[in-house]
Amino acid sequence: MRGLMPKKSAKLASGVRRIKGGFSGQGKKIGLVVAEFNEFLTERLLEGALDALLRHGVAKKDIQVVYVPGAFEIPLALKKILAQKKFHAVITLAVVIKGKTKHFDQVVNETAKGVRELSQKSEVPVILGVIPALTEHQAIQRVGLKSANKGREWALSAIEMANLLPKLKGR
Numbered sequence: 001m002r003g004l005m006p007k008k009s010a011k012l013a014s015g016v017r018r019i020k021g022g023f024s025g026q027g028k029k030i031g032l033v034v035a036e037f038n039e040f041l042t043e044r045l046l047e048g049a050l051d052a053l054l055r056h057g058v059a060k061k062d063i064q065v066v067y068v069p070g071a072f073e074i075p076l077a078l079k080k081i082l083a084q085k086k087f088h089a090v091i092t093l094a095v096v097i098k099g100k101t102k103h104f105d106q107v108v109n110e111t112a113k114g115v116r117e118l119s120q121k122s123e124v125p126v127i128l129g130v131i132p133a134l135t136e137h138q139a140i141q142r143v144g145l146k147s148a149n150k151g152r153e154w155a156l157s158a159i160e161m162a163n164l165l166p167k168l169k170g171r
């Protein structure tokens, strides 16, 4: 669980400089790229993510949502969004279901690869919010309400990374 540190490591880490991002979203500009494929699931992820962003202090005016047809289109849209240099972090949201596609591995792997490359190149944190699921049932379990909604978790990761990166600038 987030924020919990076993007693032993807490002892070992005392006196050691630890750098954490933290979860205040105030002043942070966050972009989201959402796949329309499996929309009934990706919209649930989006709801969870938006709720978590707002609860953690991100202003509505600082959030932008861009829709793409499917997960595979995420990297191209992401490239253009990152080129705008407007956001402290971007969250990508998609659900890819194995039962529905023969090129499941290709879609999942290419999307993840594109996201990783663009994030590293731009030095802007991009959260890989892609759910690869074997069945629709499995996917539904990950877009539930409250803690079972992965969108919430990814929103927190975005805020944490947006706060962390400025702290990692070289001297």
Ligand code: INI
Pocket: 035, 037, 038, 069, 070, 071, 072, 073, 094, 095, 096, 097, 098, 100, 101, 107
């Ligand atoms: N895209 C998804 O986001 N999820 C899926 O489950 C999916 N399936 O099943 O095929 C999917 N395919 C579309 C793909 O992302 C592209 O939009 C398409 O190949 C056109 O480039």
